[in-house]
Amino acid sequence: MTNRVVVTGLGVLSPFGVGVDSFWSAVKAGENAVDAWHPPGAEGFPVQHGATIKQDTQALVAEELVDFKLPKHIERRAIYALIAAKEAINDARLETELGQAGIAVCSGVPELDDASLLALAEQPKANIMNYALTEREQAIKRFSGIRCSNDVLATTLAEQLNTSGFICNVSGACAGATQAIGLAYRAIKRGEASVMLCGGADSVLSIRTLSALHLLGATAETQRFANQLCRPFDQDRAGLVAGEGGAMLVLESEQHAKARGAHIYAEITGYGSSLDAYKVTAPHPEGLGAISAMEGALQSAGIGAQNVQYINAHGTSTPLNDVIETKAIKSVFGKHATSLGVSSTKSMIGHWIAAAGAPEAIATVLAIRDQFMPATINLTQPDEGLDLDYVMGKGREASINHALSNSFGFGGINASLAIARYYE
Amino acid sequence: MLKPVYLFQGETLLAHSTSLESLLTHKGRLMSTPFESADLINHSIFISTLADENLKDVGAERMVRKTSERQARWLIASGVRTWRTYFNEPQNKSGLFIGLGTVDCDEEDNPELVQEPTAECLATAMLEERRPLVCLALLNSSATSHIAQLAGITGENMSFSPLLSAGLNALCEGYFAIAEGRLKHALCGGGSQKITPWSLLAYESIWANQDNYWLSEAASFFIASDEPRLNQHAAIGVMRQAYRARLQNNAHALTEQVNRITGSPLIENQHVVKVILVGANLEQQDITLHALGDELKSRAVVLDSYVGNTMAAATAIACNSALSYLHDAEQGFVIVIAFGDHAEFGMFLIEANND
Numbered sequence: 001m002t003n004r005v006v007v008t009g010l011g012v013l014s015p016f017g018v019g020v021d022s023f024w025s026a027v028k029a030g031e032n033a034v035d036a037w038h039p040p041g042a043e044g045f046p047v048q049h050g051a052t053i054k055q056d057t058q059a060l061v062a063e064e065l066v067d068f069k070l071p072k073h074i075e076r077r078a079i080y081a082l083i084a085a086k087e088a089i090n091d092a093r094l095e096t097e098l099g100q101a102g103i104a105v106c107s108g109v110p111e112l113d114d115a116s117l118l119a120l121a122e123q124p125k126a127n128i129m130n131y132a133l134t135e136r137e138q139a140i141k142r143f144s145g146i147r148c149s150n151d152v153l154a155t156t157l158a159e160q161l162n163t164s165g166f167i168c169n170v171s172g173a174c175a176g177a178t179q180a181i182g183l184a185y186r187a188i189k190r191g192e193a194s195v196m197l198c199g200g201a202d203s204v205l206s207i208r209t210l211s212a213l214h215l216l217g218a219t220a221e222t223q224r225f226a227n228q229l230c231r232p233f234d235q236d237r238a239g240l241v242a243g244e245g246g247a248m249l250v251l252e253s254e255q256h257a258k259a260r261g262a263h264i265y266a267e268i269t270g271y272g273s274s275l276d277a278y279k280v281t282a283p284h285p286e287g288l289g290a291i292s293a294m295e296g297a298l299q300s301a302g303i304g305a306q307n308v309q310y311i312n313a314h315g316t317s318t319p320l321n322d323v324i325e326t327k328a329i330k331s332v333f334g335k336h337a338t339s340l341g342v343s344s345t346k347s348m349i350g351h352w353i354a355a356a357g358a359p360e361a362i363a364t365v366l367a368i369r370d371q372f373m374p375a376t377i378n379l380t381q382p383d384e385g386l387d388l389d390y391v392m393g394k395g396r397e398a399s400i401n402h403a404l405s406n407s408f409g410f411g412g413i414n415a416s417l418a419i420a421r422y423y424e
Numbered sequence: 425m426l427k428p429v430y431l432f433q434g435e436t437l438l439a440h441s442t443s444l445e446s447l448l449t450h451k452g453r454l455m456s457t458p459f460e461s462a463d464l465i466n467h468s469i470f471i472s473t474l475a476d477e478n479l480k481d482v483g484a485e486r487m488v489r490k491t492s493e494r495q496a497r498w499l500i501a502s503g504v505r506t507w508r509t510y511f512n513e514p515q516n517k518s519g520l521f522i523g524l525g526t527v528d529c530d531e532e533d534n535p536e537l538v539q540e541p542t543a544e545c546l547a548t549a550m551l552e553e554r555r556p557l558v559c560l561a562l563l564n565s566s567a568t569s570h571i572a573q574l575a576g577i578t579g580e581n582m583s584f585s586p587l588l589s590a591g592l593n594a595l596c597e598g599y600f601a602i603a604e605g606r607l608k609h610a611l612c613g614g615g616s617q618k619i620t621p622w623s624l625l626a627y628e629s630i631w632a633n634q635d636n637y638w639l640s641e642a643a644s645f646f647i648a649s650d651e652p653r654l655n656q657h658a659a660i661g662v663m664r665q666a667y668r669a670r671l672q673n674n675a676h677a678l679t680e681q682v683n684r685i686t687g688s689p690l691i692e693n694q695h696v697v698k699v700i701l702v703g704a705n706l707e708q709q710d711i712t713l714h715a716l717g718d719e720l721k722s723r724a725v726v727l728d729s730y731v732g733n734t735m736a737a738a739t740a741i742a743c744n745s746a747l748s749y750l751h752d753a754e755q756g757f758v759i760v761i762a763f764g765d766h767a768e769f770g771m772f773l774i775e776a777n778n779d
Contacts, residue, residue, distance in 0.1 A: 164666045171564050173565045190604065211550035214551065278573065
């Protein structure tokens with residue numbers, strides 16, 4: 001006997017602002033959060049666009065987290081997730097019933113913020129580490145990953161919310177947040193937890209991390225399309241456009257949710273994950289890992305491919321991903337692949353890297369609630385061989401009973417969630 | 425209905441090539457030295473550090489070596505060697521579950537490369553093509569990808585970071601994947617965070633609040649499988665929680681958790697060979713040993729006193745130790761009780777299977 005797993009709370013801090021409403025209304029309208037941006041003070045930096053959180057971190061804390069007693073050092077990504085978590089918990093009306101909840105989140109690699117690195121760089125070269133240690137309180141900013149471990153988001157949530165369920169900080173590259181949600185789904189399904197808070201927060205909008213992505217050749221850098229640079233599946237796509245934010249979901253067993261009269265958005269019905277075991281630098285050319293993840297999600301949901309109406313694609317706007325993902329969808333769905341709607345939310349909010357799967361899962365849940373497929377914006381001419389229905393340009397109403405949300409990470413780490421309209 | 429999960433002992437990498445077996449039988453001792461950087465912040469920390477792995481013995485191609493850094497190489501070496509001890513070819517329905525440290529910039533010495541403390545100079549330094557694949561080396565889950573590639577593991581997977589609870593969660597997920605029938609074999613384990621001044625900055629609030637703290641670099645793996653083989657012991661239960669209590673009476677909450685284990689029908693009237701405590705601070709040790717009662721207390725082993733705090737490797741080392749203790753036992757159990765750094769608490773119950 002296993003539990004059905006339902007979604008009862010959602011929270012987002014996105015480049016569109018604080019809150020699920022601002023996120024979803026913009027996504028439904030096909031708005032573009034990508035804008036001209038470069039790291040402050042580095043005008044000549046090769047990356048010239050991003051989907052950024054406009055509010056200052058300090059201001060966000062003052063406005064959104066006054067009731068939290070934050071640790072002495074906390075990175076801004078944890079702030080993003082805390083704001084999203086607070087909204088998700090309030091949305092689920094769970095404030096007083098969180099005690100046994102588990103926490104499964106993902107927040108990416110440790111953040112060595114530019115300001116702290118520059119403060120250290122002011123020191124004589126031979127003395128930097130000594131200075132960093134002895135003058136750490138002055139040298140390193142409060143909102144810096146240098147002085148907190150990368151599970152600060154998970155542990156701060158647990159401590160602030162006084163939960164006693166298990167706590168997980170998932171490291172799964174760009175599939176991390178989807179893996180965290182998948183873990184939460186499985187924990188509730190088996191009865192290990194009744195309530196899980198899951199999702200992620202990330203940002204790579206710093207000189208150090210964007211430089212690393214640039215050296216890998218992953219970032220879009222052409223000026224040709226201005227802020228319409230993130231163009232998943234388009235013939236002129238040129239790489240990922242980084243975004244940032246935090247997104248959290250409350251999952252519950254159906255029994256727990258119904259017992260307390262909770263509003264149910266949708267049901268998580270399946271989850272699949274896989275490894276390419278191919279190369280750390282490129283996805284498997286036949287998309288075997290992506291195929292396996294999607295098939296795993298369908299199998300665990302107990303549905304056939306023909307039951308799915310919508311896929312929220314990984315859709316990174318990189319030359320390789322979009323070809324491989326399309327190929328994998330065709331392999332899994334066969335003739336039905338052309339009947340599906342397949343869209344990329346990243347075209348609007350950029351790539352949140354480790355956290356990417358969290359806003360995309362929320363978009364999928366809301367697509368099912370509103371029976372509306374969000375668009376892939378900036379897609380004007382699909383590339384050769386990319387011939388699925390990518391919901392080009394404008395979202396549309398559609399009947400959606402079952403959907404997948406895909407995440408395929410660097411190094412061939414793949415995850416796919418099956419999400420369905422909830423029926424008693 | 426959960427399936428039985430059989431555990432196959434794997435490799436544990438410890439400093440100075442010390443064998444885990446020699447520590448458990450008191451024939452060897454793991455050496456440590458003072459961590460000089462900790463003196464700068466007025467804390468006393470001792471460390472045992474691992475030698476680098478060149479990965480040639482596991483047949484890693486140049487790209488794997490270029491896109492991995494030191495702590496990833498410990499994981500790749502010990503993980504792949506463990507897998508190949510049992511499997512010579514890729515296995516259907518095989519998965520991978522790892523506790524990882526995080527990767528920082530110490531190997532790059534980033535701030536030292538910046539000529540002037542301006543954003544433009546920082547960008548110039550970071551964009552220099554010294555290591556074009558540094559992005560993948562910085563990504564701690566690259567270790568997962570490399571192990572998958574070298575071992576041919578393509579199934580379900582989950583990696584966690586950065587400290588003890590990361591390894592604990594990895595082993596729990598591996599156990600469930602086998603017990604619930606999704607996988608046939610899972611490579612489970614973890615590797616410690618590498619110990620550097622940068623990690624001291626990140627973990628000061630955890631590591632530096634105790635006197636004479638002992639940190640050890642390590643990596644450890646075992647294989648979980650649904651197939652029994654002769655002399656492979658079975659994991660018959662796992663549990664994970666936090667013992668944070670609403671009234672902050674953590675001692676009471678921890679005692680309750682230990683009582684749940686000792687009162688479990690799974691071990692009632694059964695012979696307990698050992699109780700292994702791992703990751704417990706002095707207060708947690710006292711509370712746990714008291715709650716265990718005299719009989720179980722006499723069979724308790726505080727693993728950290730042998731190997732130090734091995735972070736995300738710790739729970740896998742404890743499970744491999746349990747398999748060693750059960751080696752000659754005809755029946756009975758080893759209970760592994762693991763403590764995370766934020767009141768996380770986990771239990772593994774491993775049964776002898778020497779029919």
